[in-house]
Amino acid sequence: MKGKSWIVPIVLGLIMGGIIFATGIFHQVFASSPVKANALSDDITTTVLNSHNKWKTLQGDSQFIWYGPKGDTQTYTNKFYLSQPASVYVDIVDLSQKGNDGIWISDGNNIYKLHKGDKTYTSQIFNAKVLDLSMLPTSSIKIQPDFVYMHPIASHIQAPILEYIYSTWFAQSRPNDVYTLSSEYTILNRQAWVVDYQTINGDSGTAWIDKSTGIILQFRQLTNGKLFLEMKMTNLQVDAPIDSTWFLVPNEYSLVNK
Amino acid sequence: MKTLFRFGTSIIVAILTATLLSNVVLAAGPFYITQEPLYYVQGSSAYPNSLPSSGCRGGSCRYLGQVTAYDGIWRWGSTTSYSNVNQWYAYDPKVGVAAADYWVWENSSYSWSVVMDQSNINNKERFVYIGYSDKTNSGEWMATNNGCIYGWYCGSLNVYWDDIYITTK
Numbered sequence: 001m002k003g004k005s006w007i008v009p010i011v012l013g014l015i016m017g018g019i020i021f022a023t024g025i026f027h028q029v030f031a032s033s034p035v036k037a038n039a040l041s042d043d044i045t046t047t048v049l050n051s052h053n054k055w056k057t058l059q060g061d062s063q064f065i066w067y068g069p070k071g072d073t074q075t076y077t078n079k080f081y082l083s084q085p086a087s088v089y090v091d092i093v094d095l096s097q098k099g100n101d102g103i104w105i106s107d108g109n110n111i112y113k114l115h116k117g118d119k120t121y122t123s124q125i126f127n128a129k130v131l132d133l134s135m136l137p138t139s140s141i142k143i144q145p146d147f148v149y150m151h152p153i154a155s156h157i158q159a160p161i162l163e164y165i166y167s168t169w170f171a172q173s174r175p176n177d178v179y180t181l182s183s184e185y186t187i188l189n190r191q192a193w194v195v196d197y198q199t200i201n202g203d204s205g206t207a208w209i210d211k212s213t214g215i216i217l218q219f220r221q222l223t224n225g226k227l228f229l230e231m232k233m234t235n236l237q238v239d240a241p242i243d244s245t246w247f248l249v250p251n252e253y254s255l256v257n258k
Numbered sequence: 259m260k261t262l263f264r265f266g267t268s269i270i271v272a273i274l275t276a277t278l279l280s281n282v283v284l285a286a287g288p289f290y291i292t293q294e295p296l297y298y299v300q301g302s303s304a305y306p307n308s309l310p311s312s313g314c315r316g317g318s319c320r321y322l323g324q325v326t327a328y329d330g331i332w333r334w335g336s337t338t339s340y341s342n343v344n345q346w347y348a349y350d351p352k353v354g355v356a357a358a359d360y361w362v363w364e365n366s367s368y369s370w371s372v373v374m375d376q377s378n379i380n381n382k383e384r385f386v387y388i389g390y391s392d393k394t395n396s397g398e399w400m401a402t403n404n405g406c407i408y409g410w411y412c413g414s415l416n417v418y419w420d421d422i423y424i425t426t427k
Contacts, residue, residue: 009264010271017275066411069355076409092409100326100412127370129389147347148380149387155372158359160409169380177380201313201352203379221379223355228377 038178040171044193044209045140048171051214052133052151058082058215060236062161067227076101078161086130087247090159104157106130107247111157114249120256121249130156136168148172164216164231170207176200187217188236203228213238288345288425291334293320296419299331299401306332306419313352315383319420322404324356324412331361333401334422341396347385347423348400350376357410358417362400364393373407376418385423394427 040048047054064076075095082088086108094101103114106126114121135149151166163169173179178198185192185208192208202225208218217236221229296306306320322330346362354376361371374386391398402419406412 005260005264006267009267013268013271014275016268016272020272020275064409068411068413069415072413074411074413078409094409098326098412100406100408100410102408104408124370127392129370129392132390135387146384147387148384150374152372152389155374155389156370158357158373158407158409160357160375163375163378169378172380174380174384197379199379199382201382203382205379221377223377 038180039140040173040179040195041181042140044181044195045171046138047211047214048209049136049138049140049168049214051165051167052084054213055215056084056239057242058165058236058238059240059242060233062164062231062233064160065230067229074098074100076160078159080159080161080165081242081246082165083242083244083247086126086153087244088153088157088159088162089246090157090161092159104159105247105249106153106157112249113158114253119253121253122256124156137172140171143172145174160231164219164233167209167214167216170197170209170216174200182206184211188233190217190236192217288423291422291424292316293334293419293421296320296332296334297336297399299333301403302330304330306330309353309416309418311351311353313383314418315349315351315421319351319353319418321416321418323414324404324406324417326406326412329404331401331403332419333363333399334419335399337397337399340398340424342394342427343391343398343424344427345390345425346388346400348374348388348402349385349420349422350374350378350381350383351418351420352383353416354378354382354418356415356417357407358402359405359407360388360400360402362389362391362398364391364398365395368393375410377410385421391427 059081062078066074077093079091086106088106090104092101102116105112110126111124112121130152132152137143148169151168154162154166180196181193182196183194185194187208191211193211195207197205203223205221207216210217217233219231306322309321310318348360357373357375359371360374363369372388404417
């Protein structure tokens with residue numbers, strides 16, 4: 001074969017290689033795929049990963065019981081109102097009366113943290129990050145074993161119930177985590193998957209996942225074999241009208257610098 | 259036959275090119291950063307305790323016991339450490355048990371914070387995405403503190419400083 005006749009295939013190869021790299025196909029084809037034992041089904045995975053797209057408004061109540069290292073418990077309620085994309089109200093009440101409670105409000109312009117004790121609040125600008133969902137995996141093939149992405153609202157607004165409303169993290173499994181769909185159940189008149197979860201690091205849990213929205217209605221976690229958390233929603237309304245005044249800071253609160 | 263050889267050559271060159279480009283990009287970053295040493299920001303000056311543990315990335319991490327209001331704020335890196343950061347991630351060690359506030363300082367007039375639940379069953383032994391930097395800056399940093407977070411258990415649980423991971427612009 002003449003020398004010049006090799007130039008064309010080599011140049012074509014270089015161009016193809018550049019295209020393959022730029023489009024990320026290389027990593028998808030040649031990167032090692034995690035071996036999943038007892039993986040969460042695609043149906044449940046997709047529902048949970050895209051949960052935030054399956055409702056417009058939510059309102060309800062929830063209860064958290066934390067089990068402390070010394071056999072003690074702390075109980076909190078989280079009353080919530082949410083209206084997409086980013087209007088949020090969560091009233092956290094500490095039933096153990098240790099004062100670890102307050103109110104979070106987002107009106108889409110600012111995020112407010114209200115301190116019930118002295119009726120003051122601090123303000124944080126609602127920046128573009130809170131609405132940036134580009135990092136969230138939307139399907140099982142986009143889940144990365146070494147990284148996990150919380151929904152930005154659940155990160156920026158620091159109320160525990162938001163972790164179970166924006167439940168995308170639950171489906172972002174590691175290769176050797178074991179999920180078992182043990183049954184289906186009705187909670188708050190809603191059909192739920194009951195999924196048991198065992199991690200390689202010794203934690204385990206059970207999640208009751210709403211089949212229509214992917215929201216976690218109830219959750220139970222054991223850490224190192226000991227009960228760590230019991231969460232349950234006690235009231236939930238999906239896509240019911242919400243008075244917009246819930247997302248305003250009450251007049252009796254005064255702004256202080258952070 | 260010649261056509262087959264040419265086609266095969268193209269394929270081989272394409273694979274080698276994609277591999278080479280991938281390795282070049284990885285060499286430019288991102289960056290894994292250890293919690294050794296931590297730098298003081300404000301509050302209590304008690305340096306976070308060291309915990310040698312296989313549950314921490316690299317075999318050790320640091321911690322402070324929770325307090326009801328934040329006490330010690332400690333950051334990864336000095337003020338001159340990180341420039342033009344794009345994404346921030348924090349490693350949640352296997353031993354994580356508390357929710358923690360992570361504060362990113364982009365410049366003297368712009369900072370923001372998020373919560374990372376170190377007890378979350380799916381966060382442990384992984385890098386949890388914290389957020390991205392909007393600004394171009396030569397002195398960015400991230401810190402955490404040992405204050406309780408409303409609604410999570412509060413009572414002297416350990417808050418951990420382990421490795422972080424950043425990408426640059």
